[in-house]
Amino acid sequence: MAARIYQHVKSNMQSGRARTDRWVLEFEPAEPKRADPLTGWxxxxxxxxxxxxxxxxxxxxxxxxxxxxxxxxxxxAPERRLKLQAYADNFR
Structure with a gap:
């Protein structure tokens, strides 16, 4: 059984960094996904x-x-890049 361990990253829709210090163990898929004949999912x-x-x-x-x-x-985890921007830059 294969697994991957990664750290949660903050999504673009989040302003805070809550629970980004946690590590997650997730199993790799053992078989490919297939479409369900009834629903198509x-x-x-x-x-x-x-x-x-x-x-x-x-x-x-x-x-x-x-x-x-x-x-x-x-x-x-990807490195954090800060995009420093002033409010006045919106009006240039």
Missing amino acids: AGSGDTREQVRLGFPTLDAARAYAESQGLDFHVVP
Whole structure:
């Protein structure tokens, strides 16, 4: 079983950085999604895809994955880039 460990990032619609310090362990999809013949929605029979485990630190997430014998890789969080802009720039 393969898993990925990543850190939540702030979405563009958020102003604060709440819960961005948490680490998440998520399982890789075991089978591709296919269209349901009745509804046309995409889905699969893999229920592990619905499981997300949260951890306070990267070390805790790694320790859990190693204790469960999971193959995992860590996805590094993108660096934060600040776009400093003055209100007066709107009127130039």
